[in-house]
Amino acid sequence: MPAKGYVEIFVEGCKGCNLCVINCPTDCLALKTSETNSYGLHYAYMRDEDNCIACQNCAVICPDAAITVYKKAS
Amino acid sequence: MSEIKLMKGNEALAEAAIRAGLQGYFGYPITPQSEVMEYLALEEPKHNYVLLQAESEVAAVNMMYGAGGAGARVMTTTSSPGFSLMQEGISYIACAQIPCLFANIVRGGPGLGTIQSSQSDYFQATKGGGHGDYHLIVLAPNSVQEMVDHVYLGFKLADKYRSPAMLLSDGAIGQMMEKVQLPSPIEYKPDKPWATVGKKSGQERNYLTSLYIQPEEMEEKNIELQAKFKKIEENEVRFEEYKTNDAEIIIVSFGLSSRISKKSVDMAREAGLKVGLFRPITVWPFPANKIADIAARKQVKFFISVEMNAGQMLEDVKLAVNGKKPVYFYGRMGGIIPTPKEILTAVQERSRS
Amino acid sequence: MKEGYKLIYQKPKTLRKKRMHYCPGCFHATTHKLTMEVVEELGIQEKTIGVCPVGCSVFAYDYMDVDMQEAAHGRAAAVATGIKRMHPDKIVFSYQGDGDLAAIGTAETIHACNRGENFTFIFINNGIYGMTGGQMAPTTLEGQKTTTSPYGRDPKKVGLPLKMCEIVSQFDAVAYVERVSCNTPANARKAKRAIKKAFEYQIQGLGTTFIEVASNCPSGWKCTPEESLEWLKEKVFPYYPLGIFKNPEEK
Numbered sequence: 091m092p093a094k095g096y097v098e099i100f101v102e103g104c105k106g107c108n109l110c111v112i113n114c115p116t117d118c119l120a121l122k123t124s125e126t127n128s129y130g131l132h133y134a135y136m137r138d139e140d141n142c143i144a145c146q147n148c149a150v151i152c153p154d155a156a157i158t159v160y161k162k163a164s
Numbered sequence: 165m166s167e168i169k170l171m172k173g174n175e176a177l178a179e180a181a182i183r184a185g186l187q188g189y190f191g192y193p194i195t196p197q198s199e200v201m202e203y204l205a206l207e208e209p210k211h212n213y214v215l216l217q218a219e220s221e222v223a224a225v226n227m228m229y230g231a232g233g234a235g236a237r238v239m240t241t242t243s244s245p246g247f248s249l250m251q252e253g254i255s256y257i258a259c260a261q262i263p264c265l266f267a268n269i270v271r272g273g274p275g276l277g278t279i280q281s282s283q284s285d286y287f288q289a290t291k292g293g294g295h296g297d298y299h300l301i302v303l304a305p306n307s308v309q310e311m312v313d314h315v316y317l318g319f320k321l322a323d324k325y326r327s328p329a330m331l332l333s334d335g336a337i338g339q340m341m342e343k344v345q346l347p348s349p350i351e352y353k354p355d356k357p358w359a360t361v362g363k364k365s366g367q368e369r370n371y372l373t374s375l376y377i378q379p380e381e382m383e384e385k386n387i388e389l390q391a392k393f394k395k396i397e398e399n400e401v402r403f404e405e406y407k408t409n410d411a412e413i414i415i416v417s418f419g420l421s422s423r424i425s426k427k428s429v430d431m432a433r434e435a436g437l438k439v440g441l442f443r444p445i446t447v448w449p450f451p452a453n454k455i456a457d458i459a460a461r462k463q464v465k466f467f468i469s470v471e472m473n474a475g476q477m478l479e480d481v482k483l484a485v486n487g488k489k490p491v492y493f494y495g496r497m498g499g500i501i502p503t504p505k506e507i508l509t510a511v512q513e514r515s516r517s
Numbered sequence: 518m519k520e521g522y523k524l525i526y527q528k529p530k531t532l533r534k535k536r537m538h539y540c541p542g543c544f545h546a547t548t549h550k551l552t553m554e555v556v557e558e559l560g561i562q563e564k565t566i567g568v569c570p571v572g573c574s575v576f577a578y579d580y581m582d583v584d585m586q587e588a589a590h591g592r593a594a595a596v597a598t599g600i601k602r603m604h605p606d607k608i609v610f611s612y613q614g615d616g617d618l619a620a621i622g623t624a625e626t627i628h629a630c631n632r633g634e635n636f637t638f639i640f641i642n643n644g645i646y647g648m649t650g651g652q653m654a655p656t657t658l659e660g661q662k663t664t665t666s667p668y669g670r671d672p673k674k675v676g677l678p679l680k681m682c683e684i685v686s687q688f689d690a691v692a693y694v695e696r697v698s699c700n701t702p703a704n705a706r707k708a709k710r711a712i713k714k715a716f717e718y719q720i721q722g723l724g725t726t727f728i729e730v731a732s733n734c735p736s737g738w739k740c741t742p743e744e745s746l747e748w749l750k751e752k753v754f755p756y757y758p759l760g761i762f763k764n765p766e767e768k
Contacts, residue, residue, distance in 0.1 A: 107542030147702035153546030155528035226592035230599025360584035373587035
């Protein structure tokens with residue numbers, strides 16, 4: 091079954107605070123600790139693209155408004 | 165419609181502000197200028213201005229910053245200790261380039277001092293007063309009439325240069341009653357595209373700040389401000405001369421002490437001394453070039469700066485004369501007003517020595 | 518956008534593109550975002566004038582795409598008073614930290630509230646001076662270590678932390694007071710609702726509206742953003758409880 095939603099993370103805007111990761115109810119997000127953006131910061135990415143429920147929790151908690159959320163059109 | 169009235173200096177100042185299109189007054193009571201807010205409070209129902217008694221001069225000056233920044237024609241008045249409290253805000257206003265008008269109805273200091281008239285805030289008014297490199301445009305009225313005229317002029321110059329302007333007056337002029345001609349009221353229609361009145365659709369937002377964290381930007385801002393001050397110095401110097409053409413002795417005096425000195429000039433002339441009076445009307449910008457011209461005249465023997473302080477304008481006179489002639493000083497402090505006779509005696513003593 | 522999907526959340530257009538200078542996880546950034554979301558939703562961008570303080574949010578005007586004035590330290594309430602008095606039809610807010618609003622600017626805060634100045638305070642209480650490097654704030658908790666209270670805040674010496682919501686809700690002319698936080702998505706949503714209500718009450722002319730955001734300061738508290746959330750729950754909320762202190766709908 092395709093996911094209900096997905097998110098885009100603006101890599102240069104992410105500061106790697108991890109707040110989206112710990113607030114994702116379906117554990118879809120993670121910090122990419124192997125890479126950094128141009129500010130030298132780890133950034134969040136969609137670890138699991140199949141289970142996003144488009145709840146927007148990550149976008150709401152993200153201080154830097156770096157997350158855009160899409161939902162499956164019904 | 166203009167009209168002639170007998171008015172107290174402080175009340176004339178308030179009435180002039182109303183007629184000049186005052187939109188906001190923020191102040192805190194302090195002797196000897198409380199009549200300004202009292203007058204404005206009485207007149208408030210007849211007009212459209214905002215009047216607010218602030219919790220302190222510190223708050224009042226920042227309300228000026230907000231209201232003036234939002235495009236309004238704003239004024240505050242205070243006296244020496246209150247003006248000290250406003251210095252922080254004035255520094256911000258000068259850098260953010262917000263036009264507004266201050267009046268310091270000076271009383272004798274330092275500290276809580278006295279409520280009697282003095283000119284001891286000359287340094288504070290003309291050299292900036294707060295932190296950083298800046299000036300206010302400073303007008304020094306010496307009559308109730310000029311309390312009126314300088315309000316109009318001060319507002320005009322403030323808008324023209326996006327700069328704070330001020331009246332450096334004193335307790336005696338604020339309290340004395342004289343005949344004044346009140347000019348016709350003007351309808352004030354400001355053109356201030358920089359004001360914070362809400363971002364226009366499709367345009368950049370307006371913001372007013374004095375924060376330039378990068379030193380290169382801060383220097384750039386200072387260069388911009390200094391260029392403006394230079395322009396003001398070139399265009400806005402005002403002064404008055406009385407019997408200086410053939411004078412051998414020049415009294416330099418501003419505000420209240422210039423009025424007393426004028427009498428001393430007449431007394432000296434009767435006693436056979438060729439004395440003249442040079443009176444800066446703008447104490448910043450200071451009429452240094454004109455004083456230098458006078459100093460170059462052959463017949464001029466010396467200058468004497470007469471002030472109601474310990475000798476503050478004296479420094480500006482000395483800089484202007486630049487060693488070409490001797491510059492002496494006579495002054496009283498702490499709220500004492502010198503008599504014409506005292507000043508004449510000081511002139512005579514210098515002329516004999 | 519992937520086919521078959523629709524956009525449901527993006528950065529508000531009222532927030533400028535400039536990258537915010539705040540440390541990772543800082544609620545200043547969250548509060549900027551939420552405030553600008555409210556401005557966008559209410560369609561008041563052209564009618565809103567903000568005042569920013571001295572402190573970490575001194576550059577707020579770089580991020581919020583509305584007309585703004587930068588105030589001297591502590592004077593934002595006086596500046597906002599001046600703006601709002603001249604433009605009663607505009608929506609005015611002051612955005613201030615704890616040092617600004619509750620230490621150096623206490624007089625301006627109290628008197629603006631007592632007069633019922635019809636603007637909105639957005640008050641970031643993170644219990645520390647972030648910008649100057651972690652010194653004690655008027656809201657630093659008892660025993661909390663800062664660079665100027667290295668052995669912990671001693672109430673015998675400097676008093677207990679000030680409770681601003683509790684204080685300003687005492688004034689008749691204050692319409693709405695709420696303390697919120699951004700430590701969870703649910704609380705961030707509540708914070709946004711509170712800011713929105715405050716602006717709506719202001720538009721209705723009800724008087725002073727005051728939103729305190731119980732905030733974090735991972736850098737100043739010397740912890741990770743995640744740990745700062747724990748500190749909020751364990752230490753901050755018990756002393757600074759979240760909730761509505763004054764509600765015009767209950768009048």
